[in-house]
Amino acid sequence: MKTTTIWKGGKAFDSFKENSKIEIDAAGGFNPKALLLSGLAACSGIDVVDILEKMRVPFANLEVDAETEQTDEHPRVFKTIHVTYRLQTEEENREKVKKAVDLSLEKYCGVAAMLKKNSAIQYEIVITQ
Structure with a gap:
């Protein structure tokens, strides 16, 4: 399994796995720990x-x-x-x-x-x- 995570600015990132993408934003939205619970x-x-x-x-x-x-x-x-x-x-x-x-x-x-x-x-x- 491999993911690639790209910084968008601030505390926001896009993370990719094959053809799927999730948005991660520690300033609002899903942060890394919320993703772990999910x-x-x-x-x-x-x-x-x-x-x-x-x-x-x-x-x-x-x-x-x-x-x-x-x-x-x-x-x-x-x-x-x-x-x-x-x-x-x-x-x-x-x-x-x-x-x-x-x-x-x-x-x-x-x-x-x-x-x-x-x-x-x-x-x-x-x-x-």
Whole structure:
């Protein structure tokens, strides 16, 4: 994997991977640490979708929030990360959703594996009808 990141001025950069581009701006918008949290949410979300589909669990509207506080001293790193998985499914599927999240965070999500070396990751599941 390779990315190329080009300074646009100020605290703004464009980052490219093949034919895709994201904008990074520490003065407003997505800064590097917000991208890291988004990467965790997307990585785990992809796993959860794949696992639930393989388990044939019907669900809709998956939303993953990742939240953390940073240490006060430099380098300012993440403290405990809290991830909330919100999805629409039947309450009877909660254990299967929990299994999917556990598999993601413990086995499949490489972003979680890297972040866990410094920050504990906690999660909760919110099921809506």
